[in-house]
Amino acid sequence: MAKQIKVSLIGNPNTGKTSVFNLLTGLNQQVGNYPGITVQKKEGICKLSRGVKAHILDLPGTYSLNASSLDENVVIELLLNKKDKDFPDVAVVVSDVENLKRNLLLFTQIKDLEIPTILVINMADRMKRTGITLDVPLLEKELNTKIALISARKNEGIDELKQLIESYGTLSSEPCVDALTFAPDYFERLKKAFPKQSLYKLWLVITQDVNFRKIDKQELDITPDFQIKSESELKRFQQKETIKRYQFINNVLKKGLFIDEKAATGVRARLDRILTHKVWGYAIFFAILLLIFQAIYDWSSYPMDLIDEGFAWLSEVTKSVLPAGPFVDLITDGIIPGLGGIVIFIPQIAFLFLFISILEESGYMSRVVFLMDRVMRKFGLSGKSVVPLISGTACAIPAVMATRNIENWKERLITILVVPFTTCSARLPVYLIIIALVIPDEKIGWIFSYQSLTLMLLYFIGFLAAVGASWILNKTLNIKSKSYFVIEMPGYKVPMFKNVAINVIEKTKAFVFGAGKIILAISIILWVLASFGPNEKFSKAEEIVSTAHTNLTGEELETEIASYKLEHSFIGYAGKAIEPIVAPLGYDWKIGIGIISSFAAREVFVGTLATIYSVGSDEEETIKNRMAAEVDAKGLPLFNLASGISLLLFYAFAMQCMSTLAIVKRETNGWKWPLMQLVFMSLLAYSTALIAYQILK
Ligand code: GDP
Ligand code: MG
16 A cells, blocks of 8 residues: 655644645545544545545644644644654645735744645735735745645645645755744753754743643653743743744745735725624624524525425335334334434524535634624623634534633633523524424514524524623632633635535534434434333223223224323323423423433434324324424413423523533533533523413413
């Protein structure tokens, strides 16, 4: 087998690493986590020429090798650890032609590590508009590197980049600037003590607060006499290093980069002024949100109806083709409706991610972060909390992971604790079905319907709960930590189709397979519990019912028997057992079953109801119609405004997700915070649902 060239893509956030990665690897990529921590790891394979392949690693965005977040630690740990299986044969530093000066800081540091390095200058398509010209040969000479001037957007220059990667053996691995000159005596001693090591590498080991366990100790065992005496001295040294690097970069760019000021238009500045305006900024953001929810609601209803009918049809066909028996029942009444309960929400989740990735890709999301920082500060959050909170609309798990970019521990903890309040995609199925049942399908004016407004209101409530809880936590948590805010303002761009598509596919897949396993398992368990009973009332249901209702015949009798059976099955008894607890909220024992089973994961609720109701009926009705037909003891619809709103609020606030609990435990290093979260959210859910039902009924 041919050797694979190991390539690491390194660079500041938003320089286009992931776009380059997508171009190189296509769908030939894998997303996982770095071992032991929850920073996302993307790797893929790229074919360079016949028999030569590259293994590409898309590293997290990094401003410099002075680590200030966990994402940055990952990069440093990898680059210092030659023994790591991902240690690069060639480091590809991706930079953005519009921010070359800042991007080159990281580049000069990478060069100091003495790894063969290629400099990618991306976004070449922007040069004309911004009036930038480059003297590439001169830059190559001054920076002691090879440069690939590319445009990931226009797919230009990628082949040249591939060629450079393939001939990585000819690249220079010498530094381009001597930045460690500010304490000559100190560095002289260090050099003498470790003659075989790169000085900069030693310097990083001394100064960076990262996990060096993985790095060969003997190679880099720094004795205490090399430690820097004080925190402030360290800061001063680091500043000196940075200044030295910038002096060098300024010099190089003076000779190799030219900007025609007149060509640079003020479009970006003008757009920024509007989009981050104190009034218009918020109004526009709000309008965009409204539009997104409207779209999620309206557009996805067509594929959803198709899927709904498709699964009903599949059940029916399976039933008629296979011989009757408990195993076929399990498939037609347990597994197929359970799976249908997941698949049906793919269109909505895909739409939501389509919009989120378009907003991110266009550069607008950064303006939102900037805009919201003003507001978030008041509640103990950071502008950077907006991204987790918005990602939380997909799923709390990636959202909790996304908090790793918040440097300040208190702000980070608060964000982790409140993220589960935002409306995740798992709540969406529950919301949609209940809204469809209890909110009238009428329009206000000519676009907006009551139903979509209700949905938006629910998202808003979730957000409000998150912000309110932050405010309380900010006042009560006694944690001291300093805070600083750096926000990236990339230029505006038309989103790249490939980036958006890959993101949508990846996230939808994560939802379907992540939730799918649990849902399938629970559907099977539920079917078993609903298809067997503990006593004679279940096994002799036919006899008992036909004796009691001699006037009934045919279908009516069947239905009566089925519902009698369900009531006396295992799950019927379990639901009945909790009925006294949920009755004040307006629920019956069937909803009780739904709530019990969805404690593991909310999205199970709809699948559960689908299983429960189809067990009781032979008709091929969609689950919505079955639910609408449910009546309470007095013969009134069970799902009415009061019980519907109560359920909506219950699901808005309850923390029904084991995976979130697990991830919070991992991110906060213990059970204290996740358990507090669970108790607090459950109490809040129960009490608001109770109040709502008692007022509305
Ligand atoms: P990363 O944060 O470094 O992974 O950067 P991404 O790949 O996510 O890209 C950041 C933004 O830059 C996205 O909006 C991309 O669409 C955009 N982008 C990437 N490459 C190019 C390019 O060559 N030209 C232009 N104009 N935009 C690009
Ligand atoms: Mg990226």
